[in-house]
Amino acid sequence: MKPERPTGIAVTLGVLLALTAAGLIAAAPALLKSWYGFDVPVTHPTQPVSEPGGEAIEVVFGFDGEVNADGVPAPWQSQVIRGSLDVSIVHGSRCPDTRAVRISSDRSHFILWHGASPYDPETFPILEWSWKVDALPPGGDVRTRREIPFVGETRNDKAAQVLVGFEGDEVLSYVWDTSAPVGTTIDEWSPVAAIQTQVVESGPENLGRWLDYRINVRDDYERLYGKPPGRVLGLSIQINSNHTASHADATICEIRAVIESF
Secondary structure (H helix, E strand, O other): OOOOOOOOOHHHHHHHHHHHHHHHHHHHHHHHHHOOOOOOOOOOOOOOOOOOOOOOEEEEEEEOOOOOOOOOOOOOOEEEEEEEOOOEEEEOOOOOOOEEEEEEEEOOOEEEEEEEEOOOOOOEEEEEEEEEEOOOOOOOOOOOOOOOOOOOOOOEEEEEEEEEEEEEOEEEEEEEEOOOOOOOOEEEOOOEEEEEEEEEOOOOOOOOOOOOEEEEEEHHHHHOOOOOOOEEEEEEEEHHHHHOOOEEEEEEEEEEEEEOOO
């Protein structure tokens, strides 16, 4: 049975809040878009890494830069949406030669983003990363997103989320969800971008274990948006547990976009 849609006062309130949000968005579109990797000033361009023979084989989004006062390594930047920022640099057993980032949320919601020198996902279609989640937000469920912005219950909290921002203000999002099964795909509401979210891990079975991913974002984009992708403009990492008033904790190694045969 489908949930009942909000009506009457709820709809009116939703419209008013949406219009208010639209005013805020109009005042700061670059900030909001940067949450998804859009419009980020690239002070340290992420360039493709080449083999000795000269062929570019990967684009690396790592955590080995100088650590800023907020604990975030350059050139990553942070934005706190709710609560506080809790980021630390660690050495994960899955990536012993590079640094990993640990993100922790106590009733909070924040994003780390990394702008790139735009690259073609046709050249680097595969996105690879490893992550480990130690705490999931109890009851978190990406399927409980609001149909009307700011109105109704939502438990759309996630311990770990990787987002890829494309030209055209379109995003692919990959999440470890508490409740929604692997393979769930959600068209999420956003005031600044189209977002297609896919659940790649679910539930507590693999808590505390390092898991590896190798995903063809070019194929996912074409399947979900029905057209070839534009260039990738950047990546974001997100964690939130504010809706469920709970705790979440994850560690992520460097993220790499690589050629298909790599």
